[in-house]
Amino acid sequence: MRLPRLLRTTPFRLTLLFLALFAAAASAFLAYIYVATAGEATRRSDREITREMRSLAGAYDRAGIDALNQSLIERAASERPFLYLLMKPDGTRISGSIEESPLESFEGEPKWATFQVTDLDVQGREIKHPARGLQEKMSGGEILFVGADVGEDEAYVIKIVRALWGAGALVVVLGLAGGIIVSRNVSRSMAGLTEVVDAVRNGDFGARANVRGTRDEFDELAEGLNEMLDRLERSMAGHRHAGDAIAHDLRSPLTRLRARLEAAYLDVEAGKGDATQALAQALDDTDGVLKTFGAVLAIARLQAAGQAPDQTLFDPAELAADIAELYEPLCEDKEIDFKAQLDPDLSVRGNREFLAQALANILDNAVKYTPCGGAIMLRVRRRSSGEVEFSVTDTGPGVPDNDRARVVERFVRLENSRNQPGAGLGLSLVGAVAEAHGGRLELDEGPGKVGEVGPGLRVALILPRAG
């Protein structure tokens, strides 16, 4: 048989465990209180009995049996709760408030007895009270028994015991109730998360957990779950988009290629002209397709790997200087003023080859879009956050604000750049490289308008602090 769901929850089990521990501790505590209280009650009545015995024995020693008898009679008439019995040395009763000693044997040594006295209540019913008594031999040989009804003490102890039981029951009930409330609360919080997980399992990737704004661990969990799902969804959308984009970007050049080959074939078959030019074009087209394919593959692999392989610790300025050296002559040829400002003594952890390629792609773009007479600035610096930033600023036309996020996506090329070579994968690869290093790509406005062109573009590849 399966327990109801509520009773199977972790919080409820924890409650039971704590309750058991608490009950054990409480029992020990209550037991101690019981022993201390009950013992104290007995000791107190014994002390009083002893005092009474001493006082009566004193009276006997001072004034003899008659005086004792007299004071017994006086005391029995008062409201004192003592029971008396004065006996001759052979045990026959002389006087007192009880008929006979509860002790069956008596050797002359002081002796304690626990017994019961019978009383009549208001309605005339017999009630038995527990009692204690002390029997002693007087110096003249007579025997004196002094007892006391301890019923009141006993009743007090019983009350305490009852109270203790009640308290114990209350602890258990309150504990269980608390446990159930906590479990239900936790279960309700978990239920939202479980629902989301179930929904996602059933293919609904749009499901998101409800964040209640209580900033507790359930909120944190919900936020984490949502973030994870966002990332997953983005990545899936990326793959879907990539599939479409690959189809689009490979299909058109392949179609062109096929048409060219077909036309050349028909021409040659008809005996007119030479196929060389068509073939050369076809080769060029093929190379273009392969380049696109290579870039798509590189991005896909990086994204699939999640993290760039073979990461090492190295000096970012050194890497940037290498790439700067590769591109500097190109800038000079295009009459672009190229400057590099590379802060020394930094270190980053990453895949050198991928980062080199990313930087090369950024510079490729910068050179491509910066007009003659423009300027390009390559910088490596540490941000105040400790992150290392590679940035390339150019004085080209820049990217409009609302397009900046889009150009990082795969295959997106803005309309005005359609006439430039490239498959539109440059920045996507840079983005993938940044992500594979736990970093990010930022696009900003450049230095503003320079002559007719502006405002320029600033592309920053930001890597997390190394180590």
Place this chain on the structure above:
Amino acid sequence: MQILIVEDDLEAAEAMDRGLSEAGFTCTRTADGEEGLAAARNGGFDVMIVDRMMPRMDGVALVETLRREGDQTPVLFLSALGEINDRVTGLKAGGDDYLVKPYAFAELIARVEALARRRETGSVQTLLRVGDLEMDLIGRSVHRQGKEIDLQPREFQLLEFMMRHAGQSVTRTMLLEKVWEYHFDPQTNVIDVHISRLRSKIDKGFDKPMLQTIRGAGYRLDA
């Protein structure tokens, strides 16, 4: 020059054979790793072209076996795997160069040529000479017709590579890989600009240009 082709794609092997034969090489074709190993053990090859993934014995195992047996014939790996890791595994196994499929013929021939020639120069050289161009590897200086030519460090490395492969065509990718040690293709022809700078330094003012551009292939330094 004898070339051993170990490639299970028969059509690709045949195309390779034809291209290399036209370039003056003599080829022997084998279609899987074990056949290739047997042929290689017979010896007499200047370069081996080995596909990485083949039935029966893959390229890496084949080359590892040959290297263990002491065979030092230069090996060019061909692979459809283009990741840096794959390249490193191939080179660690004893491969001398790595070419990712699909490749241009010019690229293949240039690399095979480079490997075949590398074998001829055994001793460590301190002075390179191509025609009237001289490079002192210890003094780090270059002279043409006795006139000193001032080169940047990278230009020096570039010229050194071209001189070591004088008379052979060298592709842009080869230069990027061997001189800059990058294994990616920049979108713009950065290499062309570097070559034209070098050209202006070693050819300008001399009657005979040495640094040739080979259409569809790359560059060649001629004496």
